[in-house]
Amino acid sequence: MEMLRLHFFVMAILSAVIISLLLPSTNAQSLAPAPAxxxxxxxxxxxxxxxxxxxxxxxTYIIH
Incomplete structure (x- = not known):
């Protein structure tokens, strides 16, 4: 039972790290190229x- 709890804790920490690294890149937008x-x-x-x-x-100045 203790091994299962430790495995769950490690997986939770690992998934939190992976999500925190990948989540900011989902909001990234590429800038539109400048028009020629x-x-x-x-x-x-x-x-x-x-x-x-x-x-x-x-x-006109010369003529007058």
């Missing part, structure tokens, strides 16, 4: 628009 950088030309278009507006402003 895309260039849709918006910055280029906006830069051209700014340059044309500055040219129009300078041209």
């Amino acid at each position: 950088p895309t260039s849709d030309g918006v910055a280029v278009d906006q830069g051209i628009a700014y340059a044309l507006m500055a040219f129009a402003l300078v041209l």
Whole structure:
């Protein structure tokens, strides 16, 4: 009877250690990969628009 109690105690301690080691990994989440950088030309278009507006402003100042 004593051997059975000792065996139960050892198995309980061993299972508690195994569960405590494996349980945190079940909540782990992998991070989503960052999206690939895309260039849709918006910055280029906006830069051209700014340059044309500055040219129009300078041209209007020169004419007047």
